[in-house]
Amino acid sequence: MQVGFYFDQTRCIGCFACAVACKDWHDIPAGSINWMRIKYNETGKFPDVFVSYLIKPCYHCEDPVCIPVCPVGAITKREEDGIVIVNSNKCLGNIDCDSKCLKACPYDAPQFSEEKGSKMSKCNYCLDRFLEQKLPICIEACRTHALDAGSLSHLKEKYGDIQEADNFIYSKRTKPAIILKPKK
Amino acid sequence: MQNSENQEEIVRTSSTFDCGGRCPLRLHVKDGKIIRVETDDYEIEDEQLRACLRCRALRQYVYHPKRLKYPLKRDGPKGSGKFKRITWDEALSEIADKLKEVKQNHGNSSIFLAAGGAYLGALHDGMFAMIRLFTQFGGFSTHYGNVSSEGAVYATQTQYTSPFVGNSRTDLLNSKLIIMWGWDPARMISGSDTIYNLVKAKEKGIKIVCIDPRYTDSAVILADQWIPIVPGTDTAMMVAMAYIMITEQLHDKEFLAKYTVGFEKFAEYVLGKEDSIPKTPEWAESITTVPAETIRNLAREYATTKPAALMDCQGPARSAVGELYNRCAMTLTVMTGNVGRHGGSAAGGLMGIPYGHMFFSSRIPPPGRNPVEEGLKSVRGSLDLQLRFQARCHTNKIFDAILKGKKGGYPFDVKLAWFVNNNFLNQLGNTNKAADALKQLDYMVCSELWLTPTARYADIILPVTSIAEKNDFTRPWPSGPYFISNQKAIEPLGECKSDLRIAEELADKLEIDDFQKYPHELQALKFLIKLREDSRKNIRKIDEFRDAGIKRLKLDEPYIAFKKQVEDPDNNPFKTPSGKIEIFSQRIADLNDPENPPIPKYMERWEGRYDPLSEKYPLQLLSPHPKNRVHSELFLIEWLREVEPHVAWINPVDAEARNIKDEDEILVFNDRGKLMIKAWLTERIIPGVICIFEGAWYDPDENGIDRGGCVNTLTKDAYSPGGASALKSCLVEVKKFEGGA
Numbered sequence: 001m002q003v004g005f006y007f008d009q010t011r012c013i014g015c016f017a018c019a020v021a022c023k024d025w026h027d028i029p030a031g032s033i034n035w036m037r038i039k040y041n042e043t044g045k046f047p048d049v050f051v052s053y054l055i056k057p058c059y060h061c062e063d064p065v066c067i068p069v070c071p072v073g074a075i076t077k078r079e080e081d082g083i084v085i086v087n088s089n090k091c092l093g094n095i096d097c098d099s100k101c102l103k104a105c106p107y108d109a110p111q112f113s114e115e116k117g118s119k120m121s122k123c124n125y126c127l128d129r130f131l132e133q134k135l136p137i138c139i140e141a142c143r144t145h146a147l148d149a150g151s152l153s154h155l156k157e158k159y160g161d162i163q164e165a166d167n168f169i170y171s172k173r174t175k176p177a178i179i180l181k182p183k184k
Numbered sequence: 185m186q187n188s189e190n191q192e193e194i195v196r197t198s199s200t201f202d203c204g205g206r207c208p209l210r211l212h213v214k215d216g217k218i219i220r221v222e223t224d225d226y227e228i229e230d231e232q233l234r235a236c237l238r239c240r241a242l243r244q245y246v247y248h249p250k251r252l253k254y255p256l257k258r259d260g261p262k263g264s265g266k267f268k269r270i271t272w273d274e275a276l277s278e279i280a281d282k283l284k285e286v287k288q289n290h291g292n293s294s295i296f297l298a299a300g301g302a303y304l305g306a307l308h309d310g311m312f313a314m315i316r317l318f319t320q321f322g323g324f325s326t327h328y329g330n331v332s333s334e335g336a337v338y339a340t341q342t343q344y345t346s347p348f349v350g351n352s353r354t355d356l357l358n359s360k361l362i363i364m365w366g367w368d369p370a371r372m373i374s375g376s377d378t379i380y381n382l383v384k385a386k387e388k389g390i391k392i393v394c395i396d397p398r399y400t401d402s403a404v405i406l407a408d409q410w411i412p413i414v415p416g417t418d419t420a421m422m423v424a425m426a427y428i429m430i431t432e433q434l435h436d437k438e439f440l441a442k443y444t445v446g447f448e449k450f451a452e453y454v455l456g457k458e459d460s461i462p463k464t465p466e467w468a469e470s471i472t473t474v475p476a477e478t479i480r481n482l483a484r485e486y487a488t489t490k491p492a493a494l495m496d497c498q499g500p501a502r503s504a505v506g507e508l509y510n511r512c513a514m515t516l517t518v519m520t521g522n523v524g525r526h527g528g529s530a531a532g533g534l535m536g537i538p539y540g541h542m543f544f545s546s547r548i549p550p551p552g553r554n555p556v557e558e559g560l561k562s563v564r565g566s567l568d569l570q571l572r573f574q575a576r577c578h579t580n581k582i583f584d585a586i587l588k589g590k591k592g593g594y595p596f597d598v599k600l601a602w603f604v605n606n607n608f609l610n611q612l613g614n615t616n617k618a619a620d621a622l623k624q625l626d627y628m629v630c631s632e633l634w635l636t637p638t639a640r641y642a643d644i645i646l647p648v649t650s651i652a653e654k655n656d657f658t659r660p661w662p663s664g665p666y667f668i669s670n671q672k673a674i675e676p677l678g679e680c681k682s683d684l685r686i687a688e689e690l691a692d693k694l695e696i697d698d699f700q701k702y703p704h705e706l707q708a709l710k711f712l713i714k715l716r717e718d719s720r721k722n723i724r725k726i727d728e729f730r731d732a733g734i735k736r737l738k739l740d741e742p743y744i745a746f747k748k749q750v751e752d753p754d755n756n757p758f759k760t761p762s763g764k765i766e767i768f769s770q771r772i773a774d775l776n777d778p779e780n781p782p783i784p785k786y787m788e789r790w791e792g793r794y795d796p797l798s799e800k801y802p803l804q805l806l807s808p809h810p811k812n813r814v815h816s817e818l819f820l821i822e823w824l825r826e827v828e829p830h831v832a833w834i835n836p837v838d839a840e841a842r843n844i845k846d847e848d849e850i851l852v853f854n855d856r857g858k859l860m861i862k863a864w865l866t867e868r869i870i871p872g873v874i875c876i877f878e879g880a881w882y883d884p885d886e887n888g889i890d891r892g893g894c895v896n897t898l899t900k901d902a903y904s905p906g907g908a909s910a911l912k913s914c915l916v917e918v919k920k921f922e923g924g925a
Contacts, residue, residue, distance in 0.1 A: 015236060024221050031822075045867055
């Protein structure tokens with residue numbers, strides 16, 4: 001089974017409730033470690049402006065490129081659900097291995113702080129909640145119900161099989177587990 | 185709260201911030217500490233009242249290292265921020281001595297209560313506690329005028345004589361056209377479920393038009409059409425829409441005849457019979473910059489699409505033209521017959537429905553009238569704002585009144601001021617003047633959770649508990665229908681006390697022997713729930729209410745403002761003098777104030793685009809609600825600060841003319857002050873306007889430049905004829921910051 005996210009870009013107001021809920025749930029201080037990021041895009045000229053937001057957690061790719069580049073095997077993909085997790089204790093840190101996972105990831109999902117020797121952490125699909133049959137905290141945080149999560153095949157059935165959105169490039173190499181409704 | 189060791193408990197509460205949402209929260213508490221925050225878990229997922237980012241950060245707010253935890257006494261010049269820790273006994277003894285001294289030497293009118301709405305619980309609203317105490321101490325002076333909404337309040341009192349002009353948010357789905365005029369509910373949570381209902385409306389295929397100087401985040405997802413408009417000129421566009429409706433006979437004559445008075449006078453103005461200026465779309469284009477064709481089309485569309493909801497709000501009414509914006513909007517809603525009908529809207533900006541509404545909030549009754557305000561002329565039913573100032577000053581004039589006192593025409597000389605529930609220095613107009621006033625003030629007490637820019641000027645600061653540390657009963661204000669029960673999650677931090685307790689302990693020091701105390705929160709809450717009819721009727725089982733943390737009311741159908749009045753007008757007249765909706769107001773005509781016209785109009789007052797001052801200060805400054813704070817509350821919370829840097833929105837056209845690039849530090853200035861901020865170049869704002877979100881904390885450097893970017897360093901401490909705090913009528917100039925200035 002492969003789990004994934006659904007994101008309705010036409011509903012996202014860029015409010016960051018998901019990102020703050022993520023920090024609270026996982027007890028991550030303000031700073032450069034952001035398991036959930038929101039990317040902003042603005043194009044056009046006044047008054048014909050186009051704006052979009054895009055969520056950027058870890059997409060828990062079907063073929064994660066972060067795993068083979070890790071020199072110590074700290075990153076694994078769970079067989080039973082496809083969640084990509086990192087054992088931060090094993091990680092060599094951003095200096096000793098030069099953040100190879102971050103360089104490999106097309107979506108900048110691996111997170112390091114600015115401190116020397118910082119170990120990688122990233123979105124773990126709220127594994128603790130997942131094991132209790134709960135959705136990731138970001139899903140329930142969304143005020144416009146723009147987010148969903150679950151098995152990827154289920155999400156495809158429910159929302160269609162679209163992997164494009166504004167400001168997003170689908171990596172055929174890594175196959176991110178996300179279904180999208182693009183803003184046009 | 186039962187909190188055995190290692191056991192995780194869920195404690196249900198909400199914030200009581202001065203916020204348009206009121207969202208159920210579930211605090212995870214372990215070993216006496218909040219470890220996580222979750223929001224509403226209502227089984228009907230689609231109707232959940234989901235908290236926004238602000239309350240998602242509540243844990244960091246409660247435990248922030250800068251929370252005040254002990255009483256403080258000033259230990260340096262006023263405003264220096266230097267304080268030393270003292271005991272409660274020392275603090276309250278000193279305050280009691282000062283109160284007695286001022287009372288004896290200057291009289292009770294020299295004791296000033298500056299009360300805001302920073303936390304709005306029925307029991308733990310600091311304002312209510314202080315009003316009770318000061319009333320029993322012989323009285324006090326205070327202020328009048330809600331900074332947020334006074335323009336809308338005055339407008340709705342004029343035309344409907346009711347503040348309950350809102351429809352249930354679910355009713356937006358019954359509309360065929362929604363016009364959001366100056367309204368950005370993505371940021372300013374005007375009802376916990378508002379933005380989601382708008383999303384549903386949009387997805388149902390209902391066309392949404394956003395009229396705003398900015399392409400807001402609401403517009404980003406909702407707008408089928410964005411119509412940028414020059415700030416302060418909304419009324420010109422509205423009047424021109426009326427012109428099209430009248431000249432093309434699109435207005436609902438039957439509705440106007442049956443339910444309104446004064447339309448003919450308004451029509452005379454619109455058609456130019458009064459001043460020889462027909463209010464054509466071309467006339468409006470020259471003022472608003474909105475193309476005449478766009479105005480014409482929207483007027484036709486709005487008049488012929490039934491039902492349609494014109495949603496004005498309170499923001500554009502916080503200006504020198506204040507109430508006229510809401511009055512013009514309300515006039516369009518009656519001209520199109522959309523009042524009292526599903527899918528329509530009565531406009532008026534306040535958006536509240538009378539179920540579980542904040543306006544009905546119970547409070548412990550004060551022991552009689554404030555003696556300082558005894559024997560004044562009644563204000564009941566009057567639209568004469570000056571009657572409000574027989575013993576009070578306008579809220580946006582607090583600091584001017586402190587500076588000038590009776591010599592400046594105010595009804596009192598302030599010798600001692602108590603600031604509770606507010607950060608007024610930061611949040612009212614003209615912050616530099618406010619700082620001067622507080623430097624000169626004889627004695628100042630501040631009840632606070634934080635060392636705010638206002639609190640820095642206090643002689644004594646008393647540390648107050650947060651909502652997590654107390655039980656309370658609260659309500660939403662713009663949109664219900666529900667009540668919230670707040671359960672105490674943790675013990676008070678440090679030596680923090682509730683305002684209720686502070687007042688009680690001070691009453692002892694003041695030797696007020698018969699001061700009514702409420703030592704048991706839960707008993708007091710039961711009393712407060714039973715005090716008001718709506719909560720008494722709807723909350724029968726208080727224990728169940730406290731377990732659930734919320735009582736949702738089920739309405740048979742969405743609530744519609746003035747439905748009764750429209751369906752059965754004979755038995756349900758409006759409460760206006762004429763019994764009808766008053767487009768023309770005789771009560772205003774009687775005031776004989778040329779600035780306050782009896783019919784709604786487009787008027788230029790001051791610091792708008794066409795003020796001659798614009799030659800010196802050519803940019804209009806907007807100061808909307810921030811998305812990551814509630815006004816200035818939550819300012820220090822890092823989880824929220826990192827979400828959005830504090831920047832000034834500026835159109836590249838205006839930036840390039842001043843050689844300003846994205847992220848450049850800029851100086852924004854006028855005769856009232858200067859502030860430094862980073863520029864954010866964006867096409868999302870109309871040229872000629874810059875936007876700085878309110879609530880950043882004032883932080884003046886040695887050259888008088890506010891490095892904190894508090895927008896009120898630039899705004900004016902003035903109000904409209906209807907009492908709107910005119911914070912959005914503000915002209916500035918901008919230049920690249922080169923240091924110094």
